[in-house]
Amino acid sequence: MAKQKIVVKVTMTNENKIHKALKIAVSLSGVESASFVGSDKTQIAVTEEDVDSVELTTLLRKSVGYTELVSVGPVEEKKPAAANEKKPTAAPLFVNPYEYYYGNYGMPYYEYI
Template identity: 45%
Template sequence: MKQTVVIQVSMDGQGNCFSNTEGEKARRKAMKIAVGLSGVESLALKGQNRDQIEVKGDNIDTVKLATLLRKKVGPACIVSVAEEKKEEKKDEKKDEPKIQCPHGPPYAFYEIRDPCYDTNVCSIL
């Protein structure tokens, strides 16, 4: 069962306000923790401040992930857990070629008149 988990983690860092290295370290640490779990296939940072971790994979233990992030990084909150929807592919029916009968060339029709029945002929009877 593939699922998508979004967890919000406080990764602002408590260093001085002029450098953001503490926040980057916290992000790297959180990403290493999330990737280390079994079943994780992909990971992405989301949110305006890149403080949400979106994890996709098979049978991810969401509670274990949140607990590890709380212990090693900081406050973590599970935002959403959703099962990944499978795209239903519509079976497109392929048009089978229809059998066509071969046709010969068209016949040319000629009008042949019998001179006996021709009314334009002048005859004396």
Template identity: 45%
Template sequence: MKQTMAIKVSMNGHKSRTKAMKIAVGLPGVESAALKGDDKSQIEVKGDGVDAVQLTMLLRKKVGFAELVSVTAEGGEKKEEKEEPTGQALVWPSTTPYYVYELPPASQYHDPCSIM
């Protein structure tokens, strides 16, 4: 299914724009990529079977902040898609063994230090 996606990327200069474009064009299924917006801070990618979330994560990793703005199917329906973190809580197992210390009954207490 052909789709067009817009990704907002924080790009500081010509070098980061070039790097972002190389990353976008390097994914399988991408047919074209173009810079859009007033300050050329959005990349518009057109392709068939391109994973928008994977592209956004690659741009975050290599260039900087990236936000998926919109994904549009070739049919013309515009579908806003916000990426939500799906992180799972990591629970690290404790390697410290827990020991249970039981006190003897009160009648068996022996006070070795009696000052009074």
């Protein structure tokens, strides 16, 4: 079976429930990663292989509180950067060696008359 991404919205009222929900999500066998998503960080995105989304939702409902299954879908694969693309290089940095050794004193000032 291919990897799936499950997004679950959980009502978490305090820090203990947040830690408990993440611990439950990670404890299932087959889970590769779990993270908080959404603007208010009330959704948990779980990347998994061979995990039942209903089982995850049921476990979270029993121990944390109200849980809603938002989406289940395939994981978006990241495409590697093209080898032919050239990255812009920064201009070389010129360092005055006298400024390095003399610090803020600089070169001695000579006045030619």
